[in-house]
Amino acid sequence: MDAMSSSLEVLQGGWRKGPWTALEDRLLTEYVQQQGEGSWNSVAKITGLRRSGKSCRLRWVNYLRPDLKRGKITPDEETVILQLHAMLGNRWSAIARCLPGRTDNEIKNYWRTHFKKARPSRRARAQLLHQYQLQQQQEHRQYLNALQMLQQQHHHHHNLMESQQLPMPQQQQQQHSPQEEDQQAAMEAHMNAMAMTNDDMQSYDCCYPPVMSPSALELPVVVDDYDDDALWDSLWRLVDGSSGGDSGEC
DNA sequence: AACTTCGTCAACCGCGAGACC
């Protein structure tokens, strides 16, 4: 085969490196079909393939697996990637687990080419923050309304009980109408989201719901101009992994 | 048409965690 492989073949410690040939792919695929995934270091012994176990695993996981989805990342997938990356950071394998058919390598590449250096303009940042603040305010109002309604209902119950001189049995206390339960559930979800810390987020290996409340993103509600810049800078430093304070703008 | 720059993606490298002896 191979005009290509012979020119690209690199041998280091007996292992071939560089692009895989069709023959190598076939050998590896047959190996996995017969032996299953794993024991990658025995691929070379069994098939005669001059590839390291590490290289075999990578080739299988990123390219040969039959359940891989080919083609461009869809807008829906992009949304999931963005949201999960906001929660999990560069934990590509965890993100990939939530996107069936996509590999960590694929997602990592996609992120780096599409978002890594795509720091939004000052104007765009201001718009995003404004949008986010409005959403926050709206959610907060809904939360307060729900809280107020619950309190009113509670007082109403309480007054009723007092006026009738009846004790309030615990079981009865916990019985709510479906509407009340919905409100309570919504409120609890809201409070849980608000209480979720970064550590909590880290523990979500999979699969946090793709659509999430902005409140769970944990951005500050009010960000002045100075903090705004500092926030974005620190975020991008985190992504860049650089610590230099005076690194240039993207 | 030739050259340069940019975007994409496959593949490699180094490291850490866990299993095994």
Place this chain on the structure above:
DNA sequence: AGGTCTCGCGGTTGACGAAGT
């Protein structure tokens, strides 16, 4: 207990084609 092996992960590199000059 500690040394070695294996596997998986995230970061990085390099090849290659497309787009721009």
